[in-house]
Amino acid sequence: MTAVCLCDFREGKIPNSLPAMILISGCVYLLMAKGMVSAGMALAACFLVLLAFYPLFWFRMMGAGDIKVISSIPAFLNSREWLQVAGGAFALAGIWSLYIMVRRKKLKERLGYFYSYVTGFLTTGVRTPYSGLKTDSREVLRMGPFLWAGMTVFLMRGGIG
DSSP: OHHHHHHHHHSSOTTTTHHHHHHHHHHHHHHHHHHHHHHHHHHHHHHHHHHHHHHHHTTTTOOOHHHHHHHHHHGTSSSHHHHHHHHHHHHHHHHHHHHHHHTTOOHHHHHHHHHHHHHHHHHHHHOOOOOOOOOOOOOOOOOOOHHHHHHHHHHHHTTTO
Protein backbone atom coordinates (compact mmCIF):
# COMPACT_ATOMS: atom_id res chain seq x y z
CA MET A 1 0.00 0.00 0.00
CA THR A 2 2.94 2.32 0.59
CA ALA A 3 4.13 1.80 -3.00
CA VAL A 4 0.57 2.46 -4.24
CA CYS A 5 0.43 5.65 -2.21
CA LEU A 6 3.78 6.92 -3.45
CA CYS A 7 3.10 6.15 -7.12
CA ASP A 8 -0.37 7.70 -7.05
CA PHE A 9 0.81 10.76 -5.14
CA ARG A 10 3.85 11.41 -7.36
CA GLU A 11 2.60 10.40 -10.80
CA GLY A 12 -1.17 10.28 -10.50
CA LYS A 13 -1.15 6.71 -11.76
CA ILE A 14 -0.95 3.29 -10.16
CA PRO A 15 1.02 0.72 -12.17
CA ASN A 16 -0.91 -2.50 -12.86
CA SER A 17 1.88 -4.48 -11.21
CA LEU A 18 1.05 -3.13 -7.72
CA PRO A 19 -2.58 -4.32 -7.44
CA ALA A 20 -1.50 -7.56 -9.12
CA MET A 21 1.19 -8.07 -6.46
CA ILE A 22 -1.33 -7.40 -3.69
CA LEU A 23 -3.79 -9.87 -5.20
CA ILE A 24 -1.25 -12.61 -5.92
CA SER A 25 0.55 -12.37 -2.58
CA GLY A 26 -2.73 -12.40 -0.66
CA CYS A 27 -4.06 -15.42 -2.54
CA VAL A 28 -0.74 -17.30 -2.21
CA TYR A 29 -0.67 -16.56 1.50
CA LEU A 30 -4.23 -17.84 1.93
CA LEU A 31 -3.50 -20.89 -0.21
CA MET A 32 -0.53 -21.81 1.97
CA ALA A 33 -2.10 -20.88 5.33
CA LYS A 34 -5.74 -21.88 4.92
CA GLY A 35 -6.02 -23.91 1.74
CA MET A 36 -7.52 -23.75 -1.73
CA VAL A 37 -11.06 -22.89 -0.63
CA SER A 38 -10.00 -19.77 1.30
CA ALA A 39 -7.83 -18.57 -1.57
CA GLY A 40 -10.67 -19.18 -4.04
CA MET A 41 -13.15 -17.32 -1.85
CA ALA A 42 -10.75 -14.37 -1.56
CA LEU A 43 -10.29 -14.31 -5.33
CA ALA A 44 -14.08 -14.37 -5.79
CA ALA A 45 -14.46 -11.50 -3.31
CA CYS A 46 -11.86 -9.48 -5.23
CA PHE A 47 -13.74 -10.08 -8.47
CA LEU A 48 -17.08 -9.04 -6.91
CA VAL A 49 -15.55 -5.80 -5.58
CA LEU A 50 -14.08 -5.11 -9.03
CA LEU A 51 -17.52 -5.58 -10.62
CA ALA A 52 -19.18 -3.40 -7.99
CA PHE A 53 -16.74 -0.51 -8.49
CA TYR A 54 -16.43 -0.77 -12.28
CA PRO A 55 -19.33 1.66 -12.92
CA LEU A 56 -17.29 4.38 -11.16
CA PHE A 57 -14.59 3.91 -13.79
CA TRP A 58 -17.15 3.64 -16.57
CA PHE A 59 -18.49 7.09 -15.64
CA ARG A 60 -14.93 8.39 -15.12
CA MET A 61 -15.62 9.10 -11.47
CA MET A 62 -12.66 7.03 -10.31
CA GLY A 63 -9.47 5.84 -11.94
CA ALA A 64 -8.91 2.25 -13.01
CA GLY A 65 -5.82 1.93 -10.81
CA ASP A 66 -7.76 2.98 -7.72
CA ILE A 67 -10.45 0.42 -8.45
CA LYS A 68 -7.89 -2.33 -9.02
CA VAL A 69 -6.25 -1.59 -5.67
CA ILE A 70 -9.60 -1.46 -3.85
CA SER A 71 -10.60 -4.77 -5.41
CA SER A 72 -7.28 -6.48 -4.57
CA ILE A 73 -7.50 -5.75 -0.83
CA PRO A 74 -10.01 -8.59 -0.12
CA ALA A 75 -7.17 -10.99 -0.92
CA PHE A 76 -5.87 -10.17 2.57
CA LEU A 77 -8.94 -9.04 4.50
CA ASN A 78 -12.38 -10.44 5.16
CA SER A 79 -15.43 -8.40 4.15
CA ARG A 80 -15.82 -6.64 7.51
CA GLU A 81 -12.15 -5.65 7.57
CA TRP A 82 -12.26 -4.55 3.92
CA LEU A 83 -15.27 -2.34 4.68
CA GLN A 84 -13.35 -0.71 7.51
CA VAL A 85 -10.34 0.04 5.29
CA ALA A 86 -12.36 1.19 2.27
CA GLY A 87 -14.82 3.12 4.45
CA GLY A 88 -11.97 4.87 6.23
CA ALA A 89 -10.32 5.72 2.92
CA PHE A 90 -13.52 7.11 1.42
CA ALA A 91 -14.34 9.07 4.59
CA LEU A 92 -10.88 10.65 4.63
CA ALA A 93 -11.06 11.38 0.89
CA GLY A 94 -14.49 12.97 1.34
CA ILE A 95 -13.30 15.18 4.18
CA TRP A 96 -10.24 16.25 2.18
CA SER A 97 -12.32 16.89 -0.95
CA LEU A 98 -14.81 18.99 1.01
CA TYR A 99 -11.97 20.97 2.58
CA ILE A 100 -10.40 21.67 -0.84
CA MET A 101 -13.73 22.70 -2.41
CA VAL A 102 -14.50 25.08 0.47
CA ARG A 103 -10.96 26.49 0.43
CA ARG A 104 -11.12 27.15 -3.31
CA LYS A 105 -14.69 28.43 -3.04
CA LYS A 106 -15.94 25.81 -5.52
CA LEU A 107 -18.35 23.78 -3.38
CA LYS A 108 -21.53 25.29 -4.85
CA GLU A 109 -20.15 25.00 -8.39
CA ARG A 110 -19.14 21.32 -7.96
CA LEU A 111 -22.47 20.36 -6.35
CA GLY A 112 -24.34 22.07 -9.19
CA TYR A 113 -22.20 20.27 -11.75
CA PHE A 114 -22.83 16.90 -10.07
CA TYR A 115 -26.58 17.55 -9.90
CA SER A 116 -26.65 18.48 -13.60
CA TYR A 117 -24.64 15.40 -14.47
CA VAL A 118 -26.94 13.00 -12.59
CA THR A 119 -30.17 14.57 -13.86
CA GLY A 120 -28.80 14.60 -17.41
CA PHE A 121 -27.97 10.92 -17.23
CA LEU A 122 -31.31 9.98 -15.67
CA THR A 123 -33.36 11.94 -18.22
CA THR A 124 -31.43 11.07 -21.39
CA GLY A 125 -29.82 7.78 -20.46
CA VAL A 126 -26.69 8.91 -22.29
CA ARG A 127 -23.47 8.12 -20.44
CA THR A 128 -20.93 10.89 -20.63
CA PRO A 129 -17.71 10.90 -18.62
CA TYR A 130 -18.11 12.77 -15.34
CA SER A 131 -14.60 14.08 -15.85
CA GLY A 132 -12.50 14.00 -18.97
CA LEU A 133 -9.29 12.05 -19.25
CA LYS A 134 -7.38 15.33 -19.54
CA THR A 135 -8.80 16.86 -16.37
CA ASP A 136 -6.60 19.35 -14.57
CA SER A 137 -4.49 17.40 -12.08
CA ARG A 138 -5.45 19.85 -9.34
CA GLU A 139 -9.07 18.74 -9.72
CA VAL A 140 -8.39 14.99 -9.53
CA LEU A 141 -8.58 13.28 -6.15
CA ARG A 142 -5.90 10.60 -5.98
CA MET A 143 -7.19 7.71 -3.89
CA GLY A 144 -3.85 5.92 -3.32
CA PRO A 145 -2.83 8.03 -0.31
CA PHE A 146 -6.31 7.69 1.20
CA LEU A 147 -6.29 3.90 0.75
CA TRP A 148 -2.91 3.84 2.46
CA ALA A 149 -4.29 6.00 5.28
CA GLY A 150 -7.38 3.79 5.61
CA MET A 151 -5.19 0.70 5.88
CA THR A 152 -2.88 2.44 8.36
CA VAL A 153 -5.79 3.49 10.60
CA PHE A 154 -7.17 -0.05 10.39
CA LEU A 155 -3.82 -1.54 11.44
CA MET A 156 -3.34 1.05 14.23
CA ARG A 157 -6.75 0.09 15.63
CA GLY A 158 -5.53 -3.51 15.97
CA GLY A 159 -6.67 -4.98 12.65
CA ILE A 160 -5.38 -8.35 11.37
CA GLY A 161 -4.38 -10.61 14.11
